[in-house]
Amino acid sequence: MNYVEEFNVLIIGSGPAGLFSALTLERMGVEGIAVFDRRRYPAGGLLNDGKLNFDYRIGIDVKELQLERGEATDLIGKVKETFIAFPRCRQVTFLDGNEKITAIERTAREHEVKFIAPEQWHWGTDNGKALVDYLRSLLTGTRFILGAEVLSIEKKGGHFYFVCREKGVLKKYRGRTVVAAPGRSGAYWFRDAARKLGIDVRFGPIDVGIRVELNRKFYDAVTDVVYDPKFIFCTRRHHDRVRTFCTNPGGRVRTENYGEFKLMNGDALSSERTENTNFALINTVALTKPFSDTTEFGQMIARQFHLLGGGKPIVQRVGDFREGRRSSTGTFDSPTLHYDVCRATCAAVPGDITLGLPARIVDNLWESLKTLDKIVPGILHPSTLLYAPEIKFFDTQYPSDRFLETNVEGLFVAGDGAGKSRGIVGAAVSGMIVAQGIVRKGFTGKRKKAPGGTKTAGKS
Template sequence: MSPNYDVVILGCGEAGIFAAYELTHLHPGLKVLALDQGQDIYHRSCPIVAGKVKECIHCPVCHTMCGFGGAGAFSDGKFNFTTQFGGWLTDFIEPKEVMDLIDYVDSINVAHGATTQCFSTATPEAKALERRALAYDLHLLQARCKHLGTENNLRILTNIYEGLRDKLEFRFNTEVTHIAQADGGYRLTTASGEEISCRYLIAAPGRSGAEWFSNQCKELGLELLNNQVDIGVRVELPASVFEHITDVVYESKLVYRTKQYGDQVRTFCMNPYGHVVAENVEGINTVNGHSYADPALRSENTNFALLVSNRFTKPFNEPYRYGKHVASLSNMLAGGVLVQRFGDLVGGRRTNEHRMSKSFVRPTLTAAVPGDLSLTLPKRQLDNIIEMIYQLDKIAPGTANYDTLLYGAEVKFYSARLQLSAELETALPGFFAAGDGAGVTRGLAQAGASGVQAARAVVRRMG
């Protein structure tokens, strides 16, 4: 029996979107279906962001994580031109080809309204900052970066959606429950019991579908490598503390190896004049950050994540579950996201509402509950974070101030990684994997690039 569709794209996050764009651009005659359990770009509305509630109400499908645009839709839209971070595409593809793919994705964004302004670490000011950081054993990773802005990122995605919606079939609010090989291709079963067949499958499940996708791959007999999770906190402090850094490179990726344990700690997702936000990862409240391009929407604070990388060895094989468990402890104590002043943490005191009221730094996530991070994060990770804060204080005096705020927990889940070809094809013919949820990338740039790579491979097969 002939497949119902030439190609099915599983997930409408960044990887799925650019796979759809490339397929319809290179081969307009293909019959393509894109599925997502969330809403289209016009109907995604988190009750917290909309101001209807202060705390996560655990919607059946998280509007922040699912739908057209994926988890990146409500991010502040950092687009990094680099292979040093943001994914592992260079494990499969030559670095120059990866950069060409990233530039191509950027050109599509620009055509749909993205800025052309870039921040670079190659300027004299950035090089001086790099030298100063090295004096304290802090390593500034090199990359060009665009800041699209939370509001502009949504506008770009809306423009792309409008350009795609008539060129392929989208089905939103559609949960896929099972993937199986069938009839020279693949058969997907939805929660409603419908069966959808295709010749080629591009799986781009996104962060919200990572654990589900891992289980599907195991059932299909695909070998997985799954041994890493990053656990940490989100730091919030006056924007002036990091202004001399963010004005030069905006997204400063600083990496440090602690002296106490020899573990790697890094800054991540820097949001100058930004806002700390909560997000729901499969029922667990974690913390993240946003930053707007419009000055009228900015705050007086800067926030960024401090993450400790954890790699596990056999027999342990559930880092995703481990990370969710750590985050769930703060949920248990605070009913959501927990916040503590740095001075209280190092002094062994719980931050309470009275102490928080005396803080010079006002939290932008007002729903966060004052508490004690030492009761939620493992001691090793917490020791690493404290050491990193004191180290950052040497290049950004004020980082270790008493009233610097720490929100927890911030957990970055690294999805199970598959054995893939240079075309991002799995061991099963015609089955491709792309994006963050498939363990291939970690960020907008490489996620979009991976979608393009998989789509081009399909088009080559189709002729």
């Protein structure tokens, strides 16, 4: 198969990592950039909720990115400039002189809990498409090759070759350098591709836990001050790390479909609010010998829930959890048990979450919830809902240099799927770092038409 077109930079994925990589390359004068995405609309996770945390402590692993705090803050500042120029992105957490934040911090500290309040902005799922259109309008010199699934990557004679499936037809592209930003949905495909290319791969930790949904009146005292509050617990019994993550005041609980199983998540609209608030409570799990495959561990848990819930996630009321009994359809909204105080926003099967989670994780989550209830009294109302499983697979890591170039020269990695970020801002930051690395390495120049190739013009 002859290649159809040649570019300087081939980017896999049009999420924040891929788009900010392209944007930075364009701004640095690089030509011949192509973004490939298997979806028809270039967005990745940008079509979701859009809470932005502008803080180096959230969603960015400064150690993994080999960044000084100051450097991270500068890059975050650049990401912020781009996002907040989108008119529907509004600030939701203000830090300056906010004494209420200091008060929450103090109460949390009394219970040996770390509280982080970052500057936060939000656009809401209903504005996701407009946000992506805005970002795309900034990219005037990048080709989008959409509905194109990258099936394989090969390196020969100093060039990379992609085989892509586009509307059932296989096409081949050639490039001088590759940015792999496939997100969590493409992480395992890329891991296989990376192994075939001889890229070093290692297992990282995963986050396993639940999505908590409660009547928003119990959490408003905190979320009115900090939209997406971060409480970090070190559990007394097991000394494990548990944290709150992705809070959606007035939001909805959602499921993500991974085919073999479903995982919990949550979002919020900017125009419509529910009576509820939801947030993730997750326990970081790292494994060592004899079994270090965190992917398989997480998938086993997810598959178990899939089995127990007949293909749906499981939800349990706190009232039932406390009594050690499963939740059931008959009493799920019982006014006698005060369960009608919180109406579920997501269809899940009433059951027992402890059947699918390891005991150590259940202990850690429950201990953390009890501690949180001391800081924010009321969150453990009997009507509060515990959905499982919520799992964040940031589990494959690629040793890379300061510019996120792997041991295969010219192949850079960015974003959540490569273990370089955990959120939109972090993914964008990693994309910018990669772009700087590409320019530094001299992978720049004009796009060439392949001999006998079919060069297509314009954006697809």
